[in-house]
Amino acid sequence: MTETGTAPETDARARVMVIMAHPDDAEFTSGGTVARFAASGYRVQYVLATSGDKGSSDRAAVPEALAATRRAEQRDAARALGVEEVTFLGHHDGEVEVSLAFRRELALVIRQGRPDVVLTFDPWQRYQIHPDHRAVGMTALDAVAAARDHMYFPEQLNGGEDEGLTEHRVHNIYFFGTDQPNYYVDISSTLEKKVAALRCHRSQMGDRDIEGMIRARAAAVGAEVGLAAAEAFHYLPMMRPPELKRLPTW
Ligand SMILES: [Zn+2]
Numbered sequence: 001m002t003e004t005g006t007a008p009e010t011d012a013r014a015r016v017m018v019i020m021a022h023p024d025d026a027e028f029t030s031g032g033t034v035a036r037f038a039a040s041g042y043r044v045q046y047v048l049a050t051s052g053d054k055g056s057s058d059r060a061a062v063p064e065a066l067a068a069t070r071r072a073e074q075r076d077a078a079r080a081l082g083v084e085e086v087t088f089l090g091h092h093d094g095e096v097e098v099s100l101a102f103r104r105e106l107a108l109v110i111r112q113g114r115p116d117v118v119l120t121f122d123p124w125q126r127y128q129i130h131p132d133h134r135a136v137g138m139t140a141l142d143a144v145a146a147a148r149d150h151m152y153f154p155e156q157l158n159g160g161e162d163e164g165l166t167e168h169r170v171h172n173i174y175f176f177g178t179d180q181p182n183y184y185v186d187i188s189s190t191l192e193k194k195v196a197a198l199r200c201h202r203s204q205m206g207d208r209d210i211e212g213m214i215r216a217r218a219a220a221v222g223a224e225v226g227l228a229a230a231e232a233f234h235y236l237p238m239m240r241p242p243e244l245k246r247l248p249t250w
Pocket residue numbers: 021022025130133
């Protein structure tokens with residue numbers, strides 16, 4: 001299911017797609033950066049592999065109801081950051097796997113959403129425990145590669161699954177959840193929005209001091225490069241067309 005703000009085909013703005021596993025992944029890892037992209041005039045789309053239907057330690061929780069709650073929380077959080085579109089792929093929490101079928105699904109989403117920039121999990125982060133995080137990062141990267149060329153999943157193109165769909169080339173990837181950061185985004189101006197967005201995930205927050213936690217984390221990451229508050233990424237340039245020079249650079 002998708003919530004659409006502006007129809008992508010009539011929107012000339014540069015586009016960011018955040019491909020994640022669960023509701024709240026984007027806010028925790030890159031909420032400040034997402035808010036900066038939105039404030040800089042990018043059109044931002046979230047793509048969630050799951051609806052987080054196992055994300056509760058409450059023995060009374062029911063997966064379907066939890067998924068509905070978490071989708072609503074995610075939409076609220078997206079709105080708080082200026083994200084215009086949220087797409088839920090509906091996989092079950094904890095069951096996302098690196099597969100050709102999932103790559104095909106993400107390639108279709110990329111060819112439909114046509115992002116200039118993709119944010120996703122660093123699939124090479126050492127000791128990443130959650131299998132969904134590893135699988136989403138690896139498959140998102142594989143899908144970016146597949147979406148570029150017309151002989152990959154050709155049934156999706158030219159009147160196949162979606163009228164008029166063509167191959168699509170992503171310009172830049174920023175991996176979050178990385179242990180090899182090479183790119184830091186100053187989030188001093190959007191830290192408040194990040195905190196506000198995280199507070200939207202009410203089912204996940206419990207009585208944690210979310211603001212204190214987020215501020216401390218942002219300060220620690222920022223201290224690595226002399227910023228008051230930052231988020232860290234591993235930046236992978238896929239190509240640098242001349243027109244990218246017109247986009248805001250940080
Ligand atoms: Zn997650």
